[in-house]
């Protein structure tokens with residue numbers, strides 16, 4: 054035979070498309086040609102595949118080898134096609150039997166010595182293979198753990214081309230390397246939860262702890278302002294520990310993003326803990342929202358998908374980096390446009406901004422005097438644009454613990470487990486109320502609905518109206534307050550809004566003035 058077909062996956066963002074790799078060996082002058090819209094990185098594949106085959110003991114015939122990747126319209130990039138190309142050629146050379154590669158998908162980069170190197174994006178590739186109906190997927194051994202996170206398809210790991218050829222030729226069973234990886238039951242994933250972080254470790258911040266619980270229950274974004282050392286990071290780090298655990302489906306979605314970022318290696322179970330991402334304030338726009346040369350990579354907003362994105366020293370970030378958050382905050386995803394096509398990454402996260410009250414950090418502090426002028430402070434606060442600021446429902450001032458303790462406010466915070474139970478119950482209440490609507494969390498509910506169908510009783514409304522007319526609250530602030538009040542009611546198990554819920558919400562919501570970050 055001089056014509057054979059193998060299968061691979063082309064990945065753009067998280068979406069994979071099966072690609073047929075056809076190899077034809079003809080009696081023309083010796084050559085090795087790759088056709089079907091391969092990009093520069095893929096064109097290099099010919100050298101790697103030739104050396105890998107030769108060094109594995111399978112020298113190419115002195116003929117013309119043509120490899121066609123179809124459909125030609127699907128953009129193809131990267132080195133993950135190496136293995137499928139080599140297998141297609143070896144099948145065309147009749148080194149491996151053609152029927153042994155039917156229904157099998159091959160993923161992997163080849164070294165010149167014929168060894169298989171790990172690649173990025175194995176989880177979304179295996180998912181795409183499964184959805185396209187493939188029964189077996191062969192991946193580099195180093196990627197086997199993550200490949201096996203996808204249920205419903207057989208995954209095999211191999212360290213070299215020679216080993217794969219031997220299995221295909223002998224018709225033997227694939228070696229059970231997965232057993233070696235100590236595959237544990239996915240329900241035993243408790244050990245991944247928040248390591249040793251717990252809400253109960255927070256001492257003397259009852260207002261902030263309550264705000265975290267309300268934020269987690271309603272999906273409300275949070276900003277925290279306070280002097281250095283007030284405990285903003287400590288609080289933010291504990292938010293993932295009180296968020297509901299990810300479902301298996303959500304955990305797989307998060308694993309696919311991490312696989313693409315090259316963060317998974319030999320994990321053997323899905324991590325159901327919501328993630329915590331804290332990019333540094335010097336991060337580029339690409340590091341925040343994703344991008345980069347060639348193969349687009351997910352940014353911090355996607356790595357925080359279904360978890361928490363924490364921006365410490367938020368006002369020190371480049372304005373363009375802060376602005377880039379608007380798209381994911383509005384749509385829950387990031388689209389990266391490339392000439393070959395658009396990569397889409399999910400990015401639905403809970404945002405926590407922390408900032409100093411002013412450039413010197415001590416405005417409003419009793420410890421030290423602030424050395425900043427009013428103008429300097431105003432300019433500092435205005436670095437967060439109005440549209441971004443409008444999306445933050447909870448605005449907190451964090452006082453240093455010693456001060457709170459002195460004022461007699463010190464109290465024991467609940468454990469993360471206890472807080473999470475309350476939050477899950479509150480979310481269930483919200484879900485029930487929002488049944489039939491395209492929203493799950495109070496933070497997503499638009500103002501028209503809050504003031505219409507979900508309008509609170511007269512007494513509660515009167516309190517809010519008074520704030521609106523006194524100029525203490527804008528219309529946006531009014532809606533934000535209603536959202537928070539519903540979450541507070543849900544946490545109490547109340548089915549209607551009371552004036553007390555509104556009063557508590559007014560405290561959490563902070564001021565509408567741009568001075569609110571202080």
Ligand SMILES: [Zn+2]
Pocket residue numbers: 411412413414415416423424425
């Ligand atoms: Zn200052």
